[in-house]
Amino acid sequence: MSNPELQQPDQILSAQSGLGNERTSTNEVSVINSVTEPAKVMRIGSMVKQLLEEVRGAELDQGSRERLAEIYERSIVELTDALSPDLQQELTMLALPFSDGIPSEGELRIAQAQLVGWLEGLFHGIQAALFTQQLMAQQQMEQIRQLQPGPLGSKADTGSNSAPLPGTYL
Numbered sequence: 700m701s702n703p704e705l706q707q708p709d710q711i712l713s714a715q716s717g718l719g720n721e722r723t724s725t726n727e728v729s730v731i732n733s734v735t736e737p738a739k740v741m742r743i744g745s746m747v748k749q750l751l752e753e754v755r756g757a758e759l760d761q762g763s764r765e766r767l768a769e770i771y772e773r774s775i776v777e778l779t780d781a782l783s784p785d786l787q788q789e790l791t792m793l794a795l796p797f798s799d800g801i802p803s804e805g806e807l808r809i810a811q812a813q814l815v816g817w818l819e820g821l822f823h824g825i826q827a828a829l830f831t832q833q834l835m836a837q838q839q840m841e842q843i844r845q846l847q848p849g850p851l852g853s854k855a856d857t858g859s860n861s862a863p864l865p866g867t868y869l
Contacts, residue, residue, distance in 0.1 A: 734825065736781035743774050743781075744818040751811040759804045767807050768797055774814070786821070793817055 734740055754767065775794045779787045794814060797806060 733783035733786045734781065734821070735783065737825075739781040740778060740818070740821070743778055744815070744822070747771075747774055747811055747818070748815045751808065751815055754804075754808065754811075759807070761801055764801050764804065764807060767811075768802050771807065771810055771814070772796070778818075790817065 750767070750770065754763075757763075759767065775790065779790060782790065794810070797810070802810070
């Protein structure tokens, strides 16, 4: 068996998802596996968030609005390439195209804020799923330790007066 410290996070998560724990939510696993290129999504998300901050207080002329609209639309295309089909569909439904012509400052800011919000929600969902999986893995390791024979595997005294059961049960 390979050392888990040397595995990539997606390998560890794939291995953990097959442990047979009935409490594992398929939604948690699917959220993690839905991002095929997490680094790309993080870079695009950071860029869009920074752009939104930069244009928040600035007056945008026609050229800058055109350029910002192009960047926004290209960001959507690049993000969909890094997502699973279900998240691609969700993003496409939320990221409505601009009407014909050059979008107004308000339209651009709203579209970018919506995209940043969606990405932050995606990131929070992934973090929550990873945290849940980590807790479940710790619980499973503790259960395995308790099942092992010997002093390390013996259950701690719970304070009850019941006598320990003889023999080792597997």
